[in-house]
Amino acid sequence: MLKARVIPCLDVKDGRVVKGVNFVNLRDAGDPVESAVAYDKAGADELCFLDITASHEDRGILLDVVRRTAEVCFMPLTVGGGVRATDDIRNLLLAGADKASINSAAVADREFVRHAAEKFGSQCVVVAIDAKRVSGAGASARWEIFTHGGRRPTGIDAVAYAREVTALGAGEILLTSMDRDGSKIGFDLELTRAIADAVPIPVIASGGVGNLDHLVDGVKVGHASAVLAASIFHFGEYTIREAKTRMAQAGIPVRMD
Amino acid sequence: MTVAIIDYGSGNLHSAQKAFERAVREAGMNRAVRVTSRPEDVLAAEHVVLPGVGAFADCRRGLDAVPGMVEALTEAVQKQGKPFLGICVGAQLLATRGLEYEVVSGLGWIPGDVAPIKPNDPGLKIPHMGWNTLDVKRPHPVLDAIPTGRDGLHAYFVHSYQIYADNPGDVAATADYGGPVTAIVARANIVGVQFHPEKSQTLGLALIANFLKWRP
Numbered sequence: 001m002l003k004a005r006v007i008p009c010l011d012v013k014d015g016r017v018v019k020g021v022n023f024v025n026l027r028d029a030g031d032p033v034e035s036a037v038a039y040d041k042a043g044a045d046e047l048c049f050l051d052i053t054a055s056h057e058d059r060g061i062l063l064d065v066v067r068r069t070a071e072v073c074f075m076p077l078t079v080g081g082g083v084r085a086t087d088d089i090r091n092l093l094l095a096g097a098d099k100a101s102i103n104s105a106a107v108a109d110r111e112f113v114r115h116a117a118e119k120f121g122s123q124c125v126v127v128a129i130d131a132k133r134v135s136g137a138g139a140s141a142r143w144e145i146f147t148h149g150g151r152r153p154t155g156i157d158a159v160a161y162a163r164e165v166t167a168l169g170a171g172e173i174l175l176t177s178m179d180r181d182g183s184k185i186g187f188d189l190e191l192t193r194a195i196a197d198a199v200p201i202p203v204i205a206s207g208g209v210g211n212l213d214h215l216v217d218g219v220k221v222g223h224a225s226a227v228l229a230a231s232i233f234h235f236g237e238y239t240i241r242e243a244k245t246r247m248a249q250a251g252i253p254v255r256m257d
Numbered sequence: 258m259t260v261a262i263i264d265y266g267s268g269n270l271h272s273a274q275k276a277f278e279r280a281v282r283e284a285g286m287n288r289a290v291r292v293t294s295r296p297e298d299v300l301a302a303e304h305v306v307l308p309g310v311g312a313f314a315d316c317r318r319g320l321d322a323v324p325g326m327v328e329a330l331t332e333a334v335q336k337q338g339k340p341f342l343g344i345c346v347g348a349q350l351l352a353t354r355g356l357e358y359e360v361v362s363g364l365g366w367i368p369g370d371v372a373p374i375k376p377n378d379p380g381l382k383i384p385h386m387g388w389n390t391l392d393v394k395r396p397h398p399v400l401d402a403i404p405t406g407r408d409g410l411h412a413y414f415v416h417s418y419q420i421y422a423d424n425p426g427d428v429a430a431t432a433d434y435g436g437p438v439t440a441i442v443a444r445a446n447i448v449g450v451q452f453h454p455e456k457s458q459t460l461g462l463a464l465i466a467n468f469l470k471w472r473p
Contacts, residue, residue: 001433002381003388003411040458045388071275076413076456093310096271098415098456121311123384123415171384171415202382225382255388255411257459 003255004219005045005226006243007078007204008233010035013052015061019234033068039233040073042240045255047073048101048174048228051081059088063095070096080128080174085112086119093124101174103128104147107154107161110168117169126204127170131158131191132178143191150178158191159198166199173203174228180208184231187214192222204228212238212246219252258287260469261302264294265326266319267346269455273308276455280465288469296329304469305330305339308455309346313355313371313418316346317363327364335366338446340471342399345416348449351442352420367442367449369422376435384417389432389440389452397429397443399450399467403460405430410460412440412452419451446473 011018016030028034036047047069051062059082066079079092080101089100100120106113106127116125130150135142143158162173175195177188187205196203202225205218209229218227232238244254260281262273270292277290291298299305307330309316320326334341343351352363355371363371374385388411393400404410414432420439422428427444431437432452442449448468454461 001389001407002385002414005387067271070269070272074272074276074279074456074458074461076415076453093269094271096269096275098269098272098453118312121315122417123386124310172386200383202384202386225387257388257410 001253003045003253004247006215006240006247006254007046007048007226007228008039008044008240009048009050009206009228009230011050011052011230012062012065014058015065018052019231032065033072036069036073039240040075043244043255043257044075044240046076046078046226048078048080051079053082063091066092066095066097078126080126086115089116089120089124093120099124099126099172101126101128103130106165107145107147107156110164113165113168113170117171122169122171125170126172126174127165128174128176129158129162129195130176130178133188133191141190141194143194146178150181159194162195162199166201170201172201173199175203175205177207183208184210186210187218187222189217189222192218192224196223196225202226212243215243216247216250216252219247220250259289259291259298259302260304260306261299262290262292262306262308263299263326264292265316265323267309267311267316269310270308273306273344273455276461277306277465280462280469283462284466284469286469294323294326296325299326299329299333302333303339305333305341306344307341307347307350308344309348309350311346313346313349313357313363314359314361316350317355317361320350330364334447338473340468340473341447342468343449344455345451345453348442348451349418349420351447351449352422355418357418366447367420367422367427367444368424369420369427371418371420374417374419374434374438378435381435384415385434385438386415388412389414389434391430391432391440392437393430395426395429395443397441397448398471399441399448399464400430401467403463403467411457412454412460413456414452416451420449
């Protein structure tokens with residue numbers, strides 16, 4: 001039986017983990033490779049690197065991080081941030097990433113998703129959707145795509161967009177609620193479910209995890225295939241094992257290898 | 258004593274190479290792992306690995322575009338009987354034909370078609386993406402000492418198409434995803450795995466080590 005996935009996400013800037021990973025036994029909390037190894041050992045199902053490096057010139061640093069991670073971690077690796085052209089994807093895959101996550105470049109040009117899927121296969125094309133609730137109280141729920149870290153509205157309906165990128169060949173959707181991101185009050189479950197039920201491809205829920213019940217809800221209520229979290233794992237509040245144990249207790253199939 | 262991982266412009270070669278090197282090291286073996294697009298390296302190797310990521314037709318074209326490679330593979334695997342491992346689309350290429358986007362011939366070493374996965378539960382997502390356990394249909398040396406079944410170790414899958422083997426005896430293991438999905442095909446010195454051993458942590462490294470010890 002296929003298991004629900006638990007995915008820690010590391011924000012990487014100039015080759016360093018931004019918030020640091022607060023694990024015991026980690027010599028350098030800012031080293032993404034060392035953090036990746038720790039998560040590999042802890043039983044994470046996949047790893048996600050989000051490159052928040054501002055300049056394009058520093059791209060080589062990220063590729064080096066990916067390369068060194070792939071040498072020591074035998075688990076799937078998704079890398080996002082600054083993926084704008086098929087060459088960016090090719091470079092990431094050659095360095096050892098398994099999937100590339102496309103965000104604003106897909107909003108700006110949907111055909112990019114099609115080209116990426118045709119060239120590298122849908123299995124490595126993740127479309128990241130940053131959505132914000134725009135409907136007022138009492139109105140039926142509606143979410144829009146926002147870019148630039150949630151500051152810039154696009155007027156694009158999130159559910160319609162998810163359907164569109166799926167038809168163009170996306171293999172997975174990484175869905176982040178901009179309302180919930182960093183809030184620690186849980187996923188936007190209504191949003192997660194609206195998108196997960198609208199598309200035939202897997203959806204990763206992201207944004208807002210503050211405790212382990214939020215992970216359970218993401219799968220059970222939100223219908224997500226995978227749950228992504230950052231701070232609850234990085235700061236040692238919970239281990240991956242604790243997360244999976246809680247999910248298993250709630251009847252969600254998880255991998256305990 | 259080398260392992261040739263074939264480079265034909267498809268597949269996560271860096272990851273595959275590192276996983277093989279790790280497995281070699283952990284098993285205390287003395288083997289060189291070579292990523293290569295030279296037919297003579299395939300003919301000289303002791304073990305041959307064909308990775309593959311993407312669409313069937315694209316991979317087939319990529320393989321054909323390497324001068325002399327299909328001939329070298331046929332010689333090394335079909336005539337000389339070297340142990341061969343196909344990974345993901347590299348396993349699918351063993352079939353007679355692929356039906357993804359267009360109908361394209363495979364190597365035809367394991368008769369069958371590569372067609373979409375059709376789970377009997379329409380709510381299940383496609384691709385079949387993530388970790389799943391293996392159900393053994395026929396014991397095979399590459400699975401030696403690897404816990405399988407419901408409580409067994411997990412393998413990492415990511416695919417929308419699967420091999421439908423004409424001969425059920427060619428299927429060594431399946432994974433359950435709304436019905437059985439072909440996970441391992443095997444015949445004589447040939448084995449193909451739909452999942453990614455280079456990304457499957459414990460199970461993956463153990464399977465690679467078993468493959469390198471295999472003397473079919």
